[in-house]
Amino acid sequence: MFYNKSLSLLTISEGTVDDLGIYxxxxxxxxxxIPCDIQPYSSELLYRDYGFREQVTKRVFCNLDSDIKNGSIVIDEAGQRYMVKKIIEWDDYMDVMLYDK
Known part of the structure; x- marks a missing residue:
């Protein structure tokens, strides 16, 4: 596949409570x-193509990666944040469905 874009996969450390009880x-x-190809997509297309009912706005093609999980937060090159809503794994790549966060 031709990957001309990239997404940054975020991790969030656990919150803490200080001595005063403030979170x-x-x-x-x-x-x-993650190098990838990002395409516009819609919930209607996701339902038509795969039969899933999820709110999505983008479709990402990338190599298989076990760190990408449903609910993960990613940021594109322009700084737009997305939540991973659905992952469809194939033999050597993944379709990752995103929703604007």
């Missing part, structure tokens, strides 16, 4: 950058 949100860091 502090975990810190986001980039786990890895």
């Amino acid at each position: 502090h949100v975990g810190i986001e860091t980039v786990l890895k950058t």
